[in-house]
Amino acid sequence: MGLGRKVDVPVCDLSLLKGLWEVRVKKHRQRQKKEQERIEKSALPKIDQQWQYRIYCKSLKTQERNLLHHYLERSTLTDIQPYTAEQQEQTDQQEQKEASKLIFQLDGDHWTDFPKELQWMTYLKEWHVTGTKIRKLPDYLALFTQLTVLEIPKNAIAELPPEIGKLTGLRDLNVSYNRLSKVPPELGDCENLEKLQLAGNHNLSELPFELSSLKQLVHLDIAENRFVSIPICALRMTSLQLLDLSNNRLNDLPQDMDRLEQLVTLFIHKNNLSYLPHCLTNISTLKMIVVSGDELNCIPTKLCCNPDIKFIRLYDNPASEEKRKKEEEKKKEKTKKRWTEPREEEVKDSREKEFMEAYISSLKDRDTVPYSTTKVSISCLL
Numbered sequence: 001m002g003l004g005r006k007v008d009v010p011v012c013d014l015s016l017l018k019g020l021w022e023v024r025v026k027k028h029r030q031r032q033k034k035e036q037e038r039i040e041k042s043a044l045p046k047i048d049q050q051w052q053y054r055i056y057c058k059s060l061k062t063q064e065r066n067l068l069h070h071y072l073e074r075s076t077l078t079d080i081q082p083y084t085a086e087q088q089e090q091t092d093q094q095e096q097k098e099a100s101k102l103i104f105q106l107d108g109d110h111w112t113d114f115p116k117e118l119q120w121m122t123y124l125k126e127w128h129v130t131g132t133k134i135r136k137l138p139d140y141l142a143l144f145t146q147l148t149v150l151e152i153p154k155n156a157i158a159e160l161p162p163e164i165g166k167l168t169g170l171r172d173l174n175v176s177y178n179r180l181s182k183v184p185p186e187l188g189d190c191e192n193l194e195k196l197q198l199a200g201n202h203n204l205s206e207l208p209f210e211l212s213s214l215k216q217l218v219h220l221d222i223a224e225n226r227f228v229s230i231p232i233c234a235l236r237m238t239s240l241q242l243l244d245l246s247n248n249r250l251n252d253l254p255q256d257m258d259r260l261e262q263l264v265t266l267f268i269h270k271n272n273l274s275y276l277p278h279c280l281t282n283i284s285t286l287k288m289i290v291v292s293g294d295e296l297n298c299i300p301t302k303l304c305c306n307p308d309i310k311f312i313r314l315y316d317n318p319a320s321e322e323k324r325k326k327e328e329e330k331k332k333e334k335t336k337k338r339w340t341e342p343r344e345e346e347v348k349d350s351r352e353k354e355f356m357e358a359y360i361s362s363l364k365d366r367d368t369v370p371y372s373t374t375k376v377s378i379s380c381l382l
Contacts, residue, residue: 165189
């Protein structure tokens with residue numbers, strides 16, 4: 001190259017290149033989304049499901065297969081004849097047998113995963129899985145579109161998959177005493193949900209705002225977790241009638257609690273509350289409040305003296321108070337050692353909650369209830 005020769009150096013704007021690539025990536029993602037929608041709308045998954053159902057039916061006995069077919073085809077019958085008493089009784093028995101075929105039950109710590117045959121039973125309406133060592137829900141959960149009840153307490157489940165949002169017919173979800181640390185925002189798509197129980201999980205401290213869309217929810221139980229405040233989404237569940245926030249880390253209640261205009265029962269005992277907000281007196285439907293009286297020193301008179309409200313204050317007895325202090329000291333010692341020793345998972349037991357629920361439910365039938373009561377510990381030798 002000569003000394004006097006000019007060299008053309010290419011010059012370009014990096015922002016233009018970045019813009020071109022962003023447009024290409026956006027178009028690629030749109031094509032992927034359209035392809036996914038096309039696959040979901042195509043008949044292939046339905047055909048595959050039908051074939052898998054036929055394969056499953058082949059494994060059934062003749063009587064079981066006939067009962068299942070009769071139930072699935074019953075809605076297409078047009079000739080309806082009046083039943084006699086005997087025929088009605090036989091029909092009821094038949095329906096009970098058929099209904100039992102639509103309920104899946106699993107129990108026992110020898111189970112570490114769901115059985116493979118379950119993936120073909122997409123006609124099921126209820127799951128009841130308790131006391132197993134199962135750690136996650138199956139990938140085919142979204143296929144169970146007819147599911148209305150999902151009871152999976154006291155297992156080892158660490159997370160709920162986003163596919164749970166596709167169970168739009170779900171009305172009852174119980175994931176208490178598992179190992180959840182978060183809840184997927186897709187759960188807000190289950191708009192028919194009426195009862196949600198998340199008590200006693202490992203490290204649950206917040207709920208996604210998307211759960212605000214659960215307008216049909218009447219029962220929310222998030223007791224025995226690590227909430228330091230009431231989730232914002234809970235204050236937007238306008239149909240809520242029972243709210244259990246007991247045994248958390250609440251320091252106060254929000255001043256807009258009266259947004260819950262249909263609230264009937266409020267459990268807030270075993271927290272760090274020192275006062276109750278006056279806005280609770282604006283909830284005309286409120287019938288029962290359970291609080292801890294050890295640290296509570298400011299209560300609206302209209303709440304504790306209203307004959308229409310059963311106001312229950314729970315006090316720790318001296319023995320349990322000393323035990324609690326010892327436990328707190330042990331926790332502090334464990335906190336100091338957490339950097340040098342592996343962290344142990346906190347194991348939560350539902351027996352105390354079950355006892356408290358049984359005791360509080362007994363107060364609902366009484367004309368008058370004690371102004372205050374003492375928490376007790378009961379141990380049984382069998």
